[in-house]
Amino acid sequence: MANPTAAFLVIGDEILSGRTHDKNIGFLAERLTEAAIDLKEVRVVDDDHNNIVRAVRELSKTWNHLFTSGGIGPTHDDITADAVAAAFGVSIDIRDDARALLETHTKRSGIELNDARLRMARIPDRAALIDNPVSIAPGFTISNVHVMAGVPAIFQAMVGSVLPGLVGGAPIHSRTLRIDLPEGEIAEPLGKVAQLHSKVSIGSYPFILKGKFGANVVFRCSDQVAMNLAFSDLSQIFPKAFEP
């Protein structure tokens, strides 16, 4: 059976302007791979209501899960929750369960629960809250969409809250063979090995290290024996290659 699929929607002008370099794509990609959920597409869009609505609709229809990051804070440019509600045609308002979380937290911390902070209790109808152990203001899951904060520490904590509840597929086994030769020297034998072991997904990822070309060849397969056979076939062609 094929693994469940997922997409990740990063929301924020700051990524597109280059001001902030994204740290969440790589993190989520690694966690999903561990959970045997195949990340199939990532999109980054700006803080524009219509663009967010369109992307949420498309991606949540196409893939089993959609994760989003960014735009759920207290400021005027935090418009993700409203856009997700619009994408599903449900209403959104300050919800008692989210407000209660913020009330407890602000009381304990001696800070004011002002109108701006209350914005973070705006949750679409029918959505389930996502626990935020870092700064309390929750994310939420509606249908197959998991809406999370963009600040990496909070995003990571929310991913930790969501992932254990999702069902993954068969774990994927992988091994990497590093070959310190230009890809042009590797490509032909590699192509033959890939053809012979068509069940194994084999990718070649070139690099430049100290001015020399090389490639990491990654073998991935849910069948570990099949993966090892392909790995060993290529290893024998390149005796100087090694597992990094």
Add this chain to the structure above:
Amino acid sequence: MANPTAAFLVIGDEILSGRTHDKNIGFLAERLTEAAIDLKEVRVVDDDHNNIVRAVRELSKTWNHLFTSGGIGPTHDDITADAVAAAFGVSIDIRDDARALLETHTKRSGIELNDARLRMARIPDRAALIDNPVSIAPGFTISNVHVMAGVPAIFQAMVGSVLPGLVGGAPIHSRTLRIDLPEGEIAEPLGKVAQLHSKVSIGSYPFILKGKFGANVVFRCSDQVAMNLAFSDLSQIFPKAFEP
């Protein structure tokens, strides 16, 4: 007049599996901002012919420019050039100008121009070559699509070859005000400043530093005077804020 717009399509299983953390999005975002071209969308897709074709069609129709990275090397999983040709319905084969570049380079370096390396001379009809000063095998531009390598050193060199030929818009001026307070304390006055200076794009980007919350508020506008007025209005409300 509005700035020209752009999208960036990152092609590669290795980004989606988390094996490689992307370094090109942040780089291209910064260069485009400098060139006054607005990056409006980023997508990451896997090494799948149909997914690449669909993304190239959609993004090249929607935005003024499309940049792509990845999948133009010599190995069996390098399928970008063929997918881009298919997206435009043009034929693709080994082209004499690209082959000549590779021939000169391999002869000079004493390496063999084998079939795998010749794959890198497959260029769609009508495309113009993009110079690759790092490893010679060229990228190409067809219509409004600029197809480049994924290895960061080569990607960066190719961006350097392409950008000077594109026409940008009015340069955007920007200033950042760092406020060492939680966004919940900033949001209300910030909202009022944003409403008052609606011409200026104002974004709030929260962070956690040594366990304390803060936010960088970024003011962006092609009109420098308008930007400075908005900046100064917010500065007066938060006298401890500073330009980082």
